[in-house]
Amino acid sequence: MSRIEPDRIDDALIALRRILRATELHERDLAQSVGLTPAKLRVLQLLAGKGTGSATPTELARHMGVRQATVTTLVDQLEKLGYVSRHRSSSDRRQMLISVTQAGADALRNAPNALQQQFVHGFAKLADWEQAMLIAGLERVASMLNAGEIDASPVLATGDIRTGRPR
Structure with missing residues (x-):
């Protein structure tokens, strides 16, 4: 095992905290402006983006990468x-x-511009090799935090996706 520079540890933890804080701030802005969580906003975005203007709960669950029960809860709300x-x-x-x-x-x-939309725009501007490295790094961080197997969707949120409350 290599020796770890204390400044690098602090830099990594600060970067993680900034990401978490940006997510929290976005959630608060979204809730204050239109009373939605990021997951509920994503459901509306998916429905609005459909040519037919409607979708089944199964389709929504597949697009969001969550269980149908989660979508049912979001739709109920x-x-x-x-x-x-x-x-x-x-x-x-x-x-x-x-x-x-x-x-x-x-x-x-x-609704304010979704945080994940900002990420998508920035990510799309990266070269293929930069995208691959970033994904590998993020997957490694998730693994280091024992979060590699946690059910997650492509929605930047800090709480339970169904309720919007912290877990």
């Missing part, structure tokens, strides 16, 4: 806010479709 509606498919009555309401579209339009 969005429906209580009046941001989405549920209706049966006209082609398959067994299938439930989720659609964005006008209130949901308004909330989406008024």
Whole structure:
């Protein structure tokens, strides 16, 4: 094992803390501006991005990389806010479709730029080798924190994805 420079440890921990803090601040801004968590915002974004304007809970779960039960909880909460509606498919009555309401579209339009969108724009500007190195480094950090097997979606949030509260 190589000798670790104390300054490098501090630099790494500071960088991790900055990432966590940026995520926390974004969540607070999002909640204050439109009353949403990043996961709920992502559901609205996915629905709004569909050509049909609606999707099944299974489709949403697959796109978000979470279980269908998690999506059901998020949709229940969005429906209580009046941001989405549920209706049966006209082609398959067994299938439930989720659609964005006008209130949901308004909330989406008024939401601050999602933190992950900022990341995506910056990440896309990196060369292929830089992207690969960054992914490898982040995966290594997740492994070092025993977080490699934690169920996670591509939503930058600090709490439980279903509730938005810290775990």
